[in-house]
Amino acid sequence: MKPLRRYIQALMVAMIGMVGLQTGLGQNRSLVIDGGTLIDGTGRAPLQNAVIVIEKNRITAVGEKGKVTVPQGAQVIQAAGKFIMPGFSDMHVHWAEWMPEMFLHWGITSAIDLASGDWNLAQRDLIADGRMKGPRIFPTAPQVQVGRLLWDYPLAPPVDTAEMARRVVHDVGPGREKYNLTKTYTELTFDQLQAITEESHKMGRNVISHLGSLDARQAAEAGVDGIAHTSGVALATIEDPVKADELRTFARMGIAVDFPLYLMYHAYMVPAKVDELIKLLVQKNVRIEAELVNISGRWDPKRKEVWLAEDRRFFQDPNVQYVNEEQRDRFFFYDALNKMDSQQKALVGRGFENLKTFIRKFVQAGGKVMAGCDTASFVLSGICIHRELEMLVEAGLTPMQAIQAATKNNFEFVQEKDLGTIEQGKLADLIIVKEDPLADIKNTRTIDTVIKDGNVQDTAFHADFVNPLPHPTSSGHLSIVNPQPSIRVMYPMSTKELNKNLTLTIEGTNLIEGSTVEFDGVDLPATPVKSTMDREMVFNPVYTQLTVAVPARLLNRYGDYKVVVKIPKPYGYSNTVVLGTSNVLNFFIAR
Numbered sequence: 001m002k003p004l005r006r007y008i009q010a011l012m013v014a015m016i017g018m019v020g021l022q023t024g025l026g027q028n029r030s031l032v033i034d035g036g037t038l039i040d041g042t043g044r045a046p047l048q049n050a051v052i053v054i055e056k057n058r059i060t061a062v063g064e065k066g067k068v069t070v071p072q073g074a075q076v077i078q079a080a081g082k083f084i085m086p087g088f089s090d091m092h093v094h095w096a097e098w099m100p101e102m103f104l105h106w107g108i109t110s111a112i113d114l115a116s117g118d119w120n121l122a123q124r125d126l127i128a129d130g131r132m133k134g135p136r137i138f139p140t141a142p143q144v145q146v147g148r149l150l151w152d153y154p155l156a157p158p159v160d161t162a163e164m165a166r167r168v169v170h171d172v173g174p175g176r177e178k179y180n181l182t183k184t185y186t187e188l189t190f191d192q193l194q195a196i197t198e199e200s201h202k203m204g205r206n207v208i209s210h211l212g213s214l215d216a217r218q219a220a221e222a223g224v225d226g227i228a229h230t231s232g233v234a235l236a237t238i239e240d241p242v243k244a245d246e247l248r249t250f251a252r253m254g255i256a257v258d259f260p261l262y263l264m265y266h267a268y269m270v271p272a273k274v275d276e277l278i279k280l281l282v283q284k285n286v287r288i289e290a291e292l293v294n295i296s297g298r299w300d301p302k303r304k305e306v307w308l309a310e311d312r313r314f315f316q317d318p319n320v321q322y323v324n325e326e327q328r329d330r331f332f333f334y335d336a337l338n339k340m341d342s343q344q345k346a347l348v349g350r351g352f353e354n355l356k357t358f359i360r361k362f363v364q365a366g367g368k369v370m371a372g373c374d375t376a377s378f379v380l381s382g383i384c385i386h387r388e389l390e391m392l393v394e395a396g397l398t399p400m401q402a403i404q405a406a407t408k409n410n411f412e413f414v415q416e417k418d419l420g421t422i423e424q425g426k427l428a429d430l431i432i433v434k435e436d437p438l439a440d441i442k443n444t445r446t447i448d449t450v451i452k453d454g455n456v457q458d459t460a461f462h463a464d465f466v467n468p469l470p471h472p473t474s475s476g477h478l479s480i481v482n483p484q485p486s487i488r489v490m491y492p493m494s495t496k497e498l499n500k501n502l503t504l505t506i507e508g509t510n511l512i513e514g515s516t517v518e519f520d521g522v523d524l525p526a527t528p529v530k531s532t533m534d535r536e537m538v539f540n541p542v543y544t545q546l547t548v549a550v551p552a553r554l555l556n557r558y559g560d561y562k563v564v565v566k567i568p569k570p571y572g573y574s575n576t577v578v579l580g581t582s583n584v585l586n587f588f589i590a591r
Contacts, residue, residue: 033052041421123137287409369401489585493587521562
C-alpha cells in the first residue's frame with residue numbers, strides 16, 4: 001500500500017470518534033428564512049418578502065410570505081431587509097490544509113478542487129462526515145500531462161500517446177462518485193486531448209483544460225467542456241506568428257498564467273479573430289473559467305494597491321496566524337510586474353482591456369462564464385471569489401450574471417443538479433447578505449449568515465484551528481513558483497589538497513538563477529552555466545549546471561563536506577523538508 005494511503009487510513013481510524021464540528025450538525029430541525037429578497041440563481045427576477053423552508057438538509061418550500069406553510073417549532077431566521085442567494089462556489093481551487101475557515105467566512109460553500117489525490121479525497125470526506133467544518137469539496141481526477149512533468153508534480157500522470165491518455169482516464173473509473181471532473185494540462189497534442197475528452201465523456205465526466213501547446217479553437221474542436229484561466233484564447237486570436245510562438249512556448253509552462261507576461265500577450269489579440277473564436281466556443285458550449293483576479297486584476301496598479309491593503313489588514317487578525325509565512329509570501333508576490341519595463345507594462349494594460357472585452361462579448365453571445373480563482377496560487381481563498389465577481393461586472397456582466405457565474409454555472413459544469421439555485425428539493429446551501437448585490441456587486445461581501453447542508457455555519461476564524469488531517473508532505477499548496485532543485489553529481493567530488501581555492505561544477509535539475517550552494521553550512525553564490533539552459537521558467541531560466549567558487553578557508557580539514565543547492569523564494573513549503581533545498585551530496589578531502 002502506498003505510504004500516503006497508509007498515513008491517511010491511520011489518521012482516519014484515529015478520528016472515528018470525533019464529534020461533528022458544524023453548527024447544528026445532526027439536529028435535523030426545520031429552519032425557516034423569513035422575509036428578505038430572494039435572488040435564487042436561476043436568473044429570474046428577485047422575489048421580495050420571500051420565505052424559504054429547510055427540513056433536514058433540503059429546501060422543501062420557496063415562495064412569497066403568506067403563501068408558504070411554515071412548520072411548527074421551526075427555527076426562524078429573520079431576513080427582512082436582507083438578500084438571500086445560493087451558496088457560492090470557487091471553480092478553481094488547489095486545496096490546502098489552512099483553507100476551510102477561509103471559504104466559509106466568505107460564503108463559499110463549495111470548492112472545486114482541480115488537482116486531487118488521496119489526501120484531497122480524505123479532506124472531502126472529513127468535511128462531508130462533519131469531522132471538520134469547511135466547504136463541500138468536489139475533486140478532480142489527477143490532471144493529465146504529457147512527457148516531462150514541470151516541477152516533478154506528483155499528481156499529474158504523464159502520457160506519451162493518445163491511447164495512453166485514454167487509458168489514464170479510463171483507469172480512474174466511471175461516474176462522479178470519486179471524481180467530478182477530468183483536468184488536462186498544458187503540453188498535450190490535439191490527438192491526446194481528443195482521446196481524453198472522448199474517454200472522459202464515456203465515464204460521465206466533463207473535461208476542463210489548462211491550455212498551453214494548443215489554443216482555445218483546437219480545444220473546442222477536441223471536445224473539451226471548459227477552459228481554465230481563459231487559457232488558449234489569446235493564442236487563438238493572435239495573427240503575428242512570432243508572437244504566437246512566443247506565447248505558446250511560455251504558456252506550455254503552466255505557471256505562466258500567474259505572471260504578467262501571459263497577460264501582456266493578450267495585447268496582440270485581433271478583434272475579428274476574437275469574434276470568430278467566440279462563435280465557435282458558444283456553438284460547442286465550451287465554458288470559460290475567466291479567473292480575472294489571478295491572471296489580470298493583480299497586475300492592475302490601482303487594484304493591486306487596494307487588494308494588498310485588504311490582505312495586509314486581514315493578516316493582522318490574530319485568529320488567522322495559522323496561515324504560515326511561506327504561503328503568505330505568495331499573496332504579496334508582485335516582483336514579476338516590477339521587473340517589466342514601461343513598454344511591457346503598457347502592453348499588460350492593453351492586454352487587460354482586451355481580455356475584458358473578450359469576456360463581455362462571449363457572455364453577450366450566449367457563452368457561460370464560471371467563477372474561479374486558482375485559489376492558493378497567489379490569491380487568498382474566499383474573498384477572491386467576491387473580487388472575481390466585481391471584475392466580471394467591470395468586464396461587462398450584469399450583477400445577476402456574475403452571481404450565476406459563482407452558483408448556477410459552476411454547478412451545472414460539475415453536473416451537480418442539487419446545488420447552484422434556491423429551489424424546492426435542492427440541497428440547502430445559502431448565504432444571506434446585508435446589502436443588495438444587484439445594486440452593487442461589492443455587496444456580496446456583506447455576509448450575514450451562511451447555511452450549508454441545512455445548518456447555520458460558524459463563519460468566525462479561530463486561532464486554534466488545526467486541520468485534523470494535515471498533508472503528509474506539505475502544509476499547503478504543492479504548486480510552487482521556483483522549482484524544487486535536485487543535484488545528481490558534482491565534479492570534482494574530492495581532492496587531496498587542503499586550504500586551496502576550488503571551483504565546483506554541479507549537475508542536476510531545476511537549477512535557477514539566484515541559486516546558492518551551501519558548502520559545509522556556508523552559503524556561497526553560484527553561477528549558472530548558460531549553455532545548459534533547459535527551459536524558461538516564468539522569469540527565471542532553468543539550468544542543468546551551476547558553478548561555485550569554494551574559498552580555501554572552507555577547505556580546512558580532511559573528511560566529508562555536505563553540499564546542497566538552495567533556490568530563492570518564493571517556493572513551496574513542507575512539514576518535513578525545505579522544498580527550496582536540494583538533496584545532499586558529499587565532497588571529500590582525502591589524506
